[in-house]
Amino acid sequence: MNLQSDDFELFGVPRSFAQERATLDARWKDLQREAHPDRFAAQGAAAQRVAMQWSVRINEAYQRLKDPLRRAAYLCELHGAPIRAEDNTAMPAAFLMQQMQWREALEEAASMAELDALDDETQAARGAAIARCGELIDARQDYAGAAREVRALMFIARFAQDIDSRREQLGQ
Structure with missing residues (x-):
């Protein structure tokens, strides 16, 4: 070793x-x-x-x-495509629109069922982003593209935490 x-x-x-x-x-x-x-x-x-x-x-x-997110970020770093999430927040317009819709839905959610539906939607988006990371890294060796997906996955992970926080608020 x-x-x-x-x-x-x-x-x-x-x-x-x-x-x-x-x-x-x-x-x-x-x-x-x-x-x-x-x-x-x-x-x-x-x-x-x-x-x-x-x-x-x-x-x-x-x-x-x-952890798929950490593994993808590590592979990007190893291949010269740093994630730089702190200073590189550029995202495709469609993803930015999706973020805004999710944020609005989270603010308006008044029941656990609404939160569950939002959580299901974000988990599906997470699964799709993980699959894209696999494709970009293993099949295409497109580490810069994978770094963009990793930044999107980081947002989705934070948003999932926000959903959990909202669940706690509603549960009280």
Whole structure:
């Protein structure tokens, strides 16, 4: 194992968007077993600290690889297409219109049924955006295009949190 390896190398999986969750889970368990600090107890405190660093590195890689949004963003970064969500908020006009419609619907939602319908719609949009990320990354190697989809997915994720907050408000 090499601390400088990217997450895909560390986990021994292809550098692609498409990943099998069961493979990632199994590999995570194997790597954690291999790097567990208790295995190095007889070798002293320094060896245990190194093992702890490995354990943290493995967990960070696992969190990135298992989440489609984080995995897509990581692949874009690796291929020179940074997400730059803080300063690059350019979105297609159709997506901006969709955002405005969702925001209005969220403000006007007066029942759990309305929130559920809005949540279903945004989850469908999330699924479609994830599929587009897979196509752009794995089939087309269009990392700049995938970065735009990642920014859209980030908005959808934040909006899903807003829906949950609204549910809590209505539930009180």
